[in-house]
Amino acid sequence: MRHLLSTKDLTRDAAIALLDTAEDMADVADREVKKLPTLRGKTVVNLFFEDSTRTRVSFEVAAKRLSADVITFSAKGSSVSKGESLKDTAQTLAAMGADAVVIRHSASGAPRVLADSGWIDAGIVNAGDGTHEHPTQALLDAFTIRKRLHGAASRGRDLDGVTVTIVGDILHSRVARSNLWLLTALGAHVNFVAPATLLPVSTEGWPVELSYDLDEAVDAGPDVIMMLRIQGERMNAAFFPNAREYSRQWGLDDERVARLPAASIVMHPGPMNRGLEISAGAADSPRSAVLEQVANGVSTRMAVLYHLLSGAVEL
Amino acid sequence: MSTMRVTGATLPDGSGVDLFVENGVFVPTAPKGSTRIIDASGLIALPGLVDLHTHLREPGFEHSETVLSGGRAAAIGGFTAVFAMANTMPVQDTAGVVEQVQSLGERHGYVTVRPIGAVTAGLAGEQLSEIGAMATSRAQVRVFSDDGLCVSDALLMRRALEYVKTFGGVVAQHSQEPRLTIGAQMNEGALSSELGLTGWPAVAEESIIARDVLLAEHVGARLHVCHISTAGSVDVIRWAKARGIKVTAEVTPHHLLLTEDLAASYDSRFKVNPPLRRDEDVLMLREALADGTIDIVATDHAPHPVEAKDCAWGEAANGMVGLESALSVVQTAVVDTGLIGWSDVARVLSSKPAEIGLLDGYATPFTPGSPANFTLYDPTASREFGVGDLRGKSANSPYLGRTLPGRVITTVHNGYPTVIDGELLDSAIVAESAEAHRG
């Protein structure tokens, strides 16, 4: 694997290989020595043009557990935030000998531009670009679902027949997009539930079913229900009237979560707005896999870095 | 004064002729004395092309383009006149600025430069600019546009249509409902959703055109619609014309050829406003150009420096250069596909834009006494279009690396050559010819 830019590029087999490697990485987390020498001498740069403490720390831990040197480059707020800066920064990192660049950027497609530009030779990992994709989040979600369903027997398994309902701000969610492509590649059925204002105006050709009604979606008994974060600014832009109405119509409250089958998994990519898209009861219920998602993030990102950096350069 | 004899040219209607030029105009018989002889056998003689929609960037953005460099790009593309959009810095919203642009054009001489005046002061969309002063200035501005921005306020647009009518001018509207296109990056549809790029919905263009044609009808004014890009816009224009509304419409070469799929690479050379649309839009625009619903092709030549494009899509500037490639793109999109012939090309790229912009000298090309503005074009040529084919200051062409047909061999402006054997004449020589022509 040269880069990880989008889950749309991942085949079922490639995705399973990554998830299986993540299983091995997860085992390392249980050991006393939580470190592997695998990427000794490699330099991983975390290039964050947008704040995201959790994702950045998760990648940092992942790289360090593989013994890579980690440089974190937070460009937000500095002079480096617009225009040619992406090019300048990339060339600077190339001169420093970066082997992989983990990039978070507010502009959709920025990782792809970096990968195609010729400014830098490193492997590029998309750590979230605008409203496009967030591939490692989708991988850790798939890992979490698989682990919940198959436990220790997860290796080699796909998600054939699993139903996943993703609820909330689909329009602006890179998590929803990455999950759609990855989960369907693994054989799952994905549903999106949101008010029409927060769904894309066209999803022609997408392998997804759309619905506006959360109650109906809950009563359908999905294997997984994934709640997306609602950003405050969406209210100002009139995507919905106010938080109260949103919460009433599309929030996973205690009453709705109680109606879910006992085995249903409740997920949220974080950070959660408790009381808005998800109630505290739902977030802390035994169905909730929110904390597993965080823990699995490190193993998944270790797997990605391993596949990106360990082999001879291919493709 | 240069005289010229062009032998064996083929006119747009297919007839073969020798053309004679003296004192800047066509003459019926060969001039006496020494004459420049141009062999045009195998070449099509087109009337000098007129671009109603060019961004020359001077004053203010000379690192992107200047009147001189833009004139050179125009000449190598077969153009002899360009209308320079108002979004310069300072904005072309006073007599002083438009006169400056006009005189720069005259001095350099590659093409006739007709400045377009801003509709609103500073393009701010708040109050009318000094339209009368620009119209009665030495530049005699007749086309007014806030292009790049839409005159979105309905009352202001109504007043502009009415006021411009006073001076026999036309408002060229950039039709883009601003609230529907906040942060817009590409055509809105399944692809924009997949790429995570904010959509620019077709309705944002169509709703403004619909409003404007009704306003034009109500006040009895003339409206020109810039760069229409959607099938729905064609429907609205067709309806308005059937109703007798005085509206004309333009399409860019890139909207006749390129589609939104190109955005999937996030290569910002394909970022333009209005955005590239779907296949069905492109096909409809071609048909509409062929049946006359769309009146003209205009380039929307929009030069940008490297740094404005060498970045993520969302951070990149909108726009493409188009003067150098326009004729080739029109050939591949609508001529080689059998939709229109060369006479139509002469109409949509010369006589009609001149008529809309009230530019004299293009109504009866090649006839004795009319200005000798023409270009000799080899439609059988083929080339991989590259940076070397560009003559402006900027290289943001979407066609780099693409094979395009045809090549401009010669361009003659006011009887003196600006392009010979496929190459520009030196700017000093052209400036000298222009000065001699002015007398």
Next chain:
Amino acid sequence: MTARQVLQQADIARALTRISHEILESNRGSSDLVLLGIPTRGVILAKRIAAILDSIEPGAGTVGSLDVTMYRDDLAKNPTRAPGPTEIPAGGIDGKTVILVDDVLYSGRTIRAALDALSDLGRPRAVRLAALVDRGHRELPIRADFVGKNLPTAAGERINVRLLEIDPVEEVTIE
């Protein structure tokens, strides 16, 4: 180049039985023995040896697997390898005698990686090495304690170990 058979199924069985006895002898019994196979075929061999030990001294022969992919020093020279599972028996390896089991001992780099991996997992009392085939050409100061068969080879030759658990035939060939 055609492959030449150097060990048949019966030879392999005999070799493993002998190795098992040698392990018991050198360890003075089966107490605190942990067999760790190196994937893929080392794990199979380790399980077989464990079964033999168990038949000699019931309860002997705790077995697991030790993947060394993440500890290799040649990762950048080859296409990305999918790592195999590491399974350490419940009692761990602290204070135990660990017998590493691999099918072919060659440069010694795999064993070097295994020793590194082991040290991240705990502190065994002793580490021994068993290999079905020792083909020579060591690049590191490593030797096997228990060897099924010493096979002098040329550097260009390949040793193939096939075992019935995952292969259609059981044999060792050289080509």
